[in-house]
Amino acid sequence: MSKSSSEVRSIGIDVGGTKILGVALGPTGSIVDAVRLPTPQVSDRDLGRDVGTSVANAIAQVITTLADRVGLDPKSCALGLGVPGMVAFDGTLVFAPNLHGAIGANIAKLVAKRLGRRDVAIDNDANCAAMAEHHFGVARGADHALLLTLGTGIGGAAIVNGVLLRGSNGFAGEFGHLMVDPRGPNCPCGSRGCLERFASGAGLRHLAETAFTSGALAGDVAASPETLLIAATNGDQGALAVVDRFCWWLARGIANLVACFDPSIVVLGGGVIEGHHLIMGPTASYLSGELEGGALRTPPLLVPTALGKDAGAVGAALLGERAQP
Numbered sequence: 001m002s003k004s005s006s007e008v009r010s011i012g013i014d015v016g017g018t019k020i021l022g023v024a025l026g027p028t029g030s031i032v033d034a035v036r037l038p039t040p041q042v043s044d045r046d047l048g049r050d051v052g053t054s055v056a057n058a059i060a061q062v063i064t065t066l067a068d069r070v071g072l073d074p075k076s077c078a079l080g081l082g083v084p085g086m087v088a089f090d091g092t093l094v095f096a097p098n099l100h101g102a103i104g105a106n107i108a109k110l111v112a113k114r115l116g117r118r119d120v121a122i123d124n125d126a127n128c129a130a131m132a133e134h135h136f137g138v139a140r141g142a143d144h145a146l147l148l149t150l151g152t153g154i155g156g157a158a159i160v161n162g163v164l165l166r167g168s169n170g171f172a173g174e175f176g177h178l179m180v181d182p183r184g185p186n187c188p189c190g191s192r193g194c195l196e197r198f199a200s201g202a203g204l205r206h207l208a209e210t211a212f213t214s215g216a217l218a219g220d221v222a223a224s225p226e227t228l229l230i231a232a233t234n235g236d237q238g239a240l241a242v243v244d245r246f247c248w249w250l251a252r253g254i255a256n257l258v259a260c261f262d263p264s265i266v267v268l269g270g271g272v273i274e275g276h277h278l279i280m281g282p283t284a285s286y287l288s289g290e291l292e293g294g295a296l297r298t299p300p301l302l303v304p305t306a307l308g309k310d311a312g313a314v315g316a317a318l319l320g321e322r323a324q325p
């Protein structure tokens with residue numbers, strides 16, 4: 001036990017496809033301590049037997065380790081989970097292509113049972129990240145804000161009239177699955193040509209492969225989104241052209257969202273954005289040209305996330321605080 005409980009107000013867990021991050025929030029919202037574990041990968045053969053068991057065990061382990069280190073009682077402390085998929089209000093993970101070992105499981109109930117508590121607050125990870133940016137980060141004070149996290153896919157969330165938009169089932173904000181090209185590549189959601197096939201890490205990969213096939217990009221540059229972004233940063237013209245195309249798709253997707261939500265700010269996060277200054281400028285510039293009303297209107301601010309990789313876990317902790325009786 002390294003910290004006293006008076007220093008810590010809640011625990012938030014961000015469950016990703018590859019790792020589980022747990023944070024303990026201090027009185028001012030700063031991260032007092034953090035614990036990470038790899039997300040258990042469940043083979044297709046074991047899916048029927050496991051149904052969330054391995055994932056819930058790992059989440060509970062992160063929580064008990066962190067709670068012990070900061071001096072909180074995992075049975076009663078403010079605690080929230082952010083998970084990568086469509087979460088019903090009762091805590092069931094209805095659909096999650098990046099956490100398929102837990103699809104259909106009520107992750108909140110499974111974790112609560114392991115900790116000996118009545119319940120655990122749960123929401124979609126992008127919803128949690130938006131709550132964190134709205135409370136502590138760049139969207140503080142904004143009544144109308146959107147958040148897009150560009151990782152392998154796209155996570156999305158909307159703040160409308162100062163409140164997180166959840167929808168009738170809890171599924172609002174799945175912006176990555178807006179179809180932008182009916183003839184586009186297949187998407188893990190079962191549809192095709194979804195925005196995230198063009199404007200996420202997977203999108204960057206697709207655009208790079210297309211450029212490689214047409215001879216516009218060298219094979220070593222097209223190998224992965226990371227190699228492409230490094231080459232573009234170093235001034236490789238073929239890579240810069242792919243990044244430019246990527247920015248157009250992202251701007252086009254955001255323009256569609258602006259037509260629906262009229263936000264004052266759009267927060268962009270995720271691995272594709274962080275550390276890569278190549279994306280924000282061209283995307284903002286394309287966005288002004290793509291908006292309905294064009295130069296006659298003020299475009300929303302396009303800003304990178306303030307909380308970065310921690311946003312989901314910090315928002316999950318906030319969710320847990322708000323659910324406390």
Ligand SMILES: [Zn+2]
Nearest residue numbers: 177187189194
């Ligand atoms: Zn899709």
